Amino acid sequence: MFGGFHNRASAYAKVSVETGVTTADPHKLILMLFDGALLQVRTAGIAIGNKDVPAKGAAISKAVEIIINGLKVSLDMSAGGELAGRLSALYDYMSERLLYANLHNSQPALDEVAGLLDSLREAWASIRSQVQPAAA
Numbered sequence: 001m002f003g004g005f006h007n008r009a010s011a012y013a014k015v016s017v018e019t020g021v022t023t024a025d026p027h028k029l030i031l032m033l034f035d036g037a038l039l040q041v042r043t044a045g046i047a048i049g050n051k052d053v054p055a056k057g058a059a060i061s062k063a064v065e066i067i068i069n070g071l072k073v074s075l076d077m078s079a080g081g082e083l084a085g086r087l088s089a090l091y092d093y094m095s096e097r098l099l100y101a102n103l104h105n106s107q108p109a110l111d112e113v114a115g116l117l118d119s120l121r122e123a124w125a126s127i128r129s130q131v132q133p134a135a136a
Contacts, residue, residue, distance in 0.1 A: 027127070029074075036062075037067055040063035044102075048105050060098050060102045063098055064095045064098050064099070072088055072092070
C-alpha cells in the first residue's frame with residue numbers, strides 16, 4: 001500500500017523538479033545548480049557521520065557532477081574573461097576537495113566546499129535582485 005504512495009510521491013517530485021527546470025530562466029537554473037550541489041555536499045556530511053560509505057560516495061559524485069558538468073560548463077569563457085577563468089579554477093578546486101573528502105572522510109573539506117558554494121550562491125542571487133527587483 002505504501003509502496004504505491006511512495007512511487008506516486010516520487011513521480012510527483014520528479015515532475016515538479018522537471019517542470020521547475022523547463023520553466024526557469026537561466027539565472028534561476030544556476031541557482032538550482034547551486035542548491036543541488038549544496039544538498040549533495042550536506043548529504044555527504046550526514047553520510048560520513050552515519051558511516052554510510054555508499055551514500056557518501058554517491059552524494060559526493062553527484063556534487064562533483066553538478067559542479068563540473070553544470071556550474072563550470074555554464075561559464076561563458078569568452079564573455080566572462082578573467083572572472084570566468086577564476087570561477088572555473090574554483091570549481092576545479094571544489095571538485096578536488098570533494099574527492100579528498102571522499103577518500104579521507106573529511107568533514108572540514110565538505111564544510112569548506114559548502115562555504116564556497118554558499119558564498120557563490122549568495123552572490124549569484126544578489127545579481128538577480130540588482131538587475132530585476134522583486135515584484136511588489
